[in-house]
Amino acid sequence: MPVKLAQIASWLQAEVLSGHALLEREVLLAHAADMMSDVLAFSHPGSLLLTGLANPQVVRTAEVAGIRAVVFVRGKRPSEAVTLLAQEFDLPLMTTAYSMFDACGLLFAQGLRGWSLPEGRA
């Protein structure tokens, strides 16, 4: 189900850290991981990434894997250098106070899916 980033930010009561002008962008499905190799191995292009990591490799992994936006969970906040790197790649970043589990649950309840369910791949 395609969902606009503005809608995601609203559902997660998230603060947008970069890509304020890109909130009309849509994500098709979601992937949650703290291991970047897991993102590289299993995520699908066009996904939203939820993660508890906030280092430069998250932004580079997103760029390599075709991730459309990143949500940092449990109030994680990247350094300014990471935010600047994301701006360079036109990658929207946001942070939510919800835990990984709760953030995923809230998005799932609204209809967003991951790649391992048939409707996520549809």
Added chain:
Amino acid sequence: MTPPQDQEPELLHAFTIAANDFAGAGQVSIAVKNLLKEVGFSAQCLRRVAIVAFEAEMNVVMYGGGGGLSVYLAPALVRLVVEDQGPGIPDLDLAMQEGWSTATPEMREMGFGAGMGLPNIKRNSDRLEIHTSPGRGTKLVAEIILT
């Protein structure tokens, strides 16, 4: 006329990968992706090449003590050659197994070191060769066929 797949790939660019530069790790792979974007590949091919490059670059930064990544291009394929002068991989079969890892906590904190790097490289390559011996470094040659 020689079919394109028989043409020897030509060197497009050679990058240097700095040792232990955890903050900068990954920038070579982004440069590789941008370089090939200009040549004009499908998004799917670009993604596979970038994933192979990224995982290999992380290995060189984390374990290899720095090294190099060269991109070769033929009409029908991309070849990545990634080399380091690090300690080598003592048991390659073990290293190819998903989940096997010798990563330090610092590597894991970056989101790497889950024992998925080499399996990820294999999954996204159409041909993969790894030459390694203890104390003499590692050379990885990965080819991705362009579709």
